[in-house]
Amino acid sequence: MSKRLTNILVPLISILLGIIVGAIVMAISGFSPVDGYIALWNGVFGNTYNIGETIRQITPYVFAGLAVAFAFRTGLFNIGVEGQLIVGWLAAAYVGYAFDLPKIVHIPLALLAAAVAGGLWAFIPGLLKAKLQVHEVIVTIMMNYIALHVVNATIATLSDGEKTEKIHETASLRSPFLESITDYSRLHWGFIIAILAVIIMWFILEKTTRGYELKSVGFNQHASEYAGMNVSKNIILAMVISGIFAGLGGAMEALGTFGNISKMTAFTGIGFDGIAVALLGANQPFGVLLGAMLFGSLKNGGLNMPNEAGIPVEIVSIVIALIIFFVASGYIIRVALERISKKKKEEK
C-alpha cells in the first residue's frame, strides 16, 4: 500500500470506527443512531444559525490548541492554557468596558491586554523552569487554580458581584452583518484572528531563526546548548508565546461570545480540550486548525442531539468522546494497515 493512500485512509478509518462504536453505544442505550447522527450533522451544518455557532465554538479551540502545540514544539507541556485563557478573558473584558476609545484602537488594545495577561501568566512557569528546573506541569496546574480564584475575586471587586459590565460596542468583535447572515448566532470576527494566529505560528516556527532555535531546544536541549543557543531564554520565550495564544483565546470569549466575564464555579475546559486539539493536529499549526474544527463541530453539533433526537447529554458525551478517541488513536490503525499490507505481500 502506498504511503499516500495510508495517509488518507488512516483518518477516514479512525472517524468511521468512532462513528460505528458511537452508534453501538446509542443502540444499546435504546436510541436510534441514525437519528442521533442526523441531529449531530444538523447541529453543525443544519442551518445558518448552527453554522455560525459552530464557527464561534471553534475559534477559542484554535487558540487553545495553538498555545499547547507551540509549547510542545519547544519540549514544554503547558497544561496551564486554561488559566492563561481565563486571565486573558478578564483583561480583555476589563479593557473592553473601562475605556472609551474608537473601534480601531479599542479592539487591538483589548486584544493586546489579553495577550499580555496570558503571556505574563505563562512567564512565571517559564522562568521557574528555565532558572530552577521546576517542572512546568506542576507549576502550570497550580497557576490554573490561582487564575480561577484571582479572577473570581477580581470580578467581585470590579463589579457588584456576579459579572463585569458588558464591553462597549467599540470593543466588540460581533457585527450586525454576521448576525444577519447567520440568523442571530453569536458568530464574531474572531475567526479571522484565529486564522491569522495559525499563519503567524507557522511563520514563527518555519521561517524565522528564533523558531528554528525553539524547535531545536524541543528536540534536544543539550545539543542546542552545545550549538550555542541560549536554552533558558528559549524556554521562557516559548512559554510566553504559548501564553499569548491562550490569552487571545480568552479575548475571543470576552469580546465575542459573552461580552463580559462572569464568576466561574469551575474551569471552562477550553484550555484542557486544547491539549487534545494540539495532539490531534500533531502540533502543526494547520493540523491544530483541523483538530479545533473537529472538536468545535462535535461540541456544538452534540448540543443538538438532545434537542432533535432526544438523546441524553450523557450518551452524547460518550459518543463524542469515542469519536475523538478513535481519531487520536490513528497510530493503531496505521500499524494495523501496515501489517495487513505486509501479509498480502508475503502471500504473493
Place this chain on the structure above:
Amino acid sequence: MKKRKIGLALSALLASGTLLAACGNDDNASDTKKDDKKSFSVAMVTDTGGIDDRSFNQSTWEGIEKFGKDNGLSKGNNGYDYLQSASESDYNTNLNSLIRRNFDLVFAVGFNLHDSVVEVAKQQKDAKIAIIDSVVEGQDNVASIMFKANEASYLAGAAAALQSKTGKIGFIGGMESDIIDGFEAGFVAGAKAANPKVKVDVQYAGSFGDAAKGQAIAKRMYDSGSDIIFHAAGGTGNGLFTEAKERKKKDPKADVWVIGVDRDQYDEGKVDDKTNVTFTSVLKRVDIAAEDVAKQSKDGKFPGGKTITLGLKDNGVDLADSHGVITSDTQKKIDEYKEKIIKGEITVPEKPEK
C-alpha cells in the same frame, strides 16, 4: 516522545472524566413524534447544574412535568421538554433551539442565564421566556420569578438556634451572590432573634459542585462545636450530608444535623431506616412557581415584563416537614415568627451584615 505520551495519557484521563461524568439519568423515552393539534407547550433550559441537581433545576422540571401531565401533554415537541447546559456558552444555543422548536413558553433556570435571556429575548421578539432567580427589566416577553428565600431561612435559623445544644450553628454557602446572600442573612437574623447568644459559623465553599470541599468545611464546623449546619450550596452541600451521616453512623448519639435547601432533602439525610440527619429543609417552591406561570400563560395571561416575588405569604418558600425533629415548643415559636413575617411585623434582611 515522552512528553507526547504524558499528554496522551492526560487527555485520556480527561476523556475518562467525561465518561464518568456521564453516569446519570436517562429516564426519558423520547417522543419526538409530532402532534398535529397545537397545544400549549413548555420547555426549560438548565444551568450547568443539570436536570438532576436535586435542587432548583430538578424542581422546575417537576413543576413542568406536572403541568404537562395535567394537560395531557407528552414529552417532546408540542409538549414539554428540557435541554441541559454543559457550559456557560450553551445557554444561548439551548434557548434558541427551544424557541425554534416553537415552544410557547421557555423557562431559563438560574441567575446565570440572565445575559443570555436578555440577548435572546431581544432577537426573538415572539418568544415568551420566564427566568428564575433573576430580574430582567424592560423586556415585555420575559417574566421574572424571584423567591424570598431569606424568609424561610429566617425560620430555619430560629429553629436551629432554639434547638442547638452547643449554642453554635453553621452556614455553608456556595458562592457569594445576591441569591445566596439572602439565605445567609435570613438564617443569621433568625438565629439571633431566637437566641441572641448563639454563634453562627459562616463559610463559603467557592463552588456549587464541590462535594469534597463541602465535606471538609462540614468536618471543621462539627469539630469546632457546631451541631446544626444549614447549606445553600447545591451539590457542595452533598458533602455536608456525607459528613453528618458518617458521624451518625460511628456514634448514633452524636448531635449532628443538616438543614437542606431548595427541595425537601430528607432522603439525602437517611442513615438507616430509623436514623436521619436532616433537621428540616428550606423549601423554595420553584415547581409551584413554574407550574403557575405555565398555567397563567396558557390562559393568555403571561406575566411578561413583570417580576413575581414569592415569599412565605404566597407559599413560595417554607420549611419542610421535620419528621418530628423540631419540637412542638420550637414549632410554636416558629409559627409566631412566620405569622409576624407574613403580617410584615418582622422584615427579614436580604444582605448579611458585613
